[in-house]
Amino acid sequence: MCIGKEIIMNNFITAEGFEKTFRYIKLIEQGIFTTIMLALFTVVIGFILGILLAIMRMTDFRPLRFLAYGKKGRIRNNRALVAISKFNPIAFLATAYVEILRSTPVLVQIMIIYHGVFGKLIEIPSFTMFGFLKSNRFIPGVVALGMNSGAYLCEIIRSGIQSIDGGQTEAARSLGMTKVQTLVHIILPQAIKNILPAIANEFVVIIKESSITYTIGVQDLMFAVTAVQGANYIVMEPLLVATAVYFCLCFPTSKLIAYFERRMSRGDKR
Amino acid sequence: MTNDKLLQIKNLKKYYNKGAIKALDDVSIDIHRGDVMVVIGPSGSGKSTFLRSLNLMEEPTDGQIIFHNIDITKKSFINKAGKKEKVNINLHRQKMGMVFQHFNLFPHKTILQNMILAPVKVLKMPQEQATEKALALLARVGLEDRANAYPIQLSGGQKQRVAIVRALMMEPEVMLFDEPTSALDPEMVGEVLSVMKELANSGMTMVVVTHEMGFAREVGNSMLFMDEGKILEQGDPKELFDNPQHPRLQDFLSKVL
Ligand SMILES: Nc1ncnc2c1ncn2[C@@H]1O[C@H](COP(=O)(O)OP(=O)(O)OP(=O)(O)O)[C@@H](O)[C@H]1O
């Protein structure tokens, strides 16, 4: 069609451009659906991972503790030994994970997960979900996004847990509740309520950030945009449609969660 | 008072900063069933540390706490069958109720939920039975109509009364109180003290850290005076108040009475 000629993309916004864009409504709908699925799976993976990481960072596991004590159980004077004795490998792993994932671009992480981990180490059975979602692209995308937001949610959850008064733990433990029961029934419900706005914010960030998965060929909304752009040599119209869709997803979501947050906090304030 | 020893504390020590601070410095005392032991002393003398060590909220540096013939400060014990068994501190804590200065009710749960949580989750008591028991206890402290309120809706005195009956839900053998009225407005102190007095009259074993000298004298049947992590004087409260021997106690009483 345009061999030997430079492709001229149309940067103007025209009604015709929108009309062309809406001819691909099926693709755009699939893109919206994919984006929502990406965000939902990501937030679930991220939340579970975040809780796990937060618990890991707060464990009191010190296998080298014995190094600090000399004969008769007295604490040694050797500072280096005392410092080493405080080493907590579980917390160290979680902290390293969180810091590395927060200090590198999510684009790089997605590439590594897609090409490195799922390209070489792990084979994903290739199947299609809902008639168009390709597992060998969707799953790496969700895993990468989930791993990334897990790092952020860990810090949010940890600060939420630490904001709960120590008296709560003492009261629960003095009633004979175990550490786990205390966490599940007393600490987490209060912590999660406190951090709900931050989690909601993270969810909205995930919806927007999921657009990056189009770089590994996940057929999300941005993928639909590039497809329409390429087929029709138009730039702006598909982008504007995508903008409107992203806004319609994110804005009501944050408003909705803010509403529920207000309603929930009404229970114990009055 | 009987001679039945419920808790034996032997040479208990709690050090901070590698021994620079001796919050508990070789404390030994027996607590008998039915005792109402009041603990007095200046600020920083180790009263809270002593009380909180009894249910291992604070891990002692050294010493023994014998409860049901088991030294609960250790990781394991030799059971009746002669086998080594792990000490399950949660099991022992169920038998030691604790009441805090700042109440520590669970703010996300109603009064009723606060009370039935541990019995249901820990003792596996059926929900209906726990509810029935909770309502009866609430009635005993005049709060049956607040069962479905949240802690934030209660006054300080009401919160502390709930905290007491919440601990009683577990049917403890001893109740530990750490300055239960210190965070209360003066007009609410009386209602809490009268609940404690009634509890004492019902035969409950109690250890009470308090600045309420009137209560100590009237309700206590044994008293400890602590200073710098040590028990400096112990005995019958009335005798100690009327005829203090140790100069520090004389000095302390002259300031607070
Ligand atoms: N976590 C801690 N780290 C270091 N020192 C501590 C710690 N907890 C308590 N102490 C010290 O131990 C000593 C005893 O404290 P404790 O709280 O038992 O006193 P108290 O008699 O209850 O005082 P108050 O009447 O003020 O409540 C004090 O010198 C205190 O500073």
Ligand SMILES: [Mg+2]
């Ligand atoms: Mg104290």
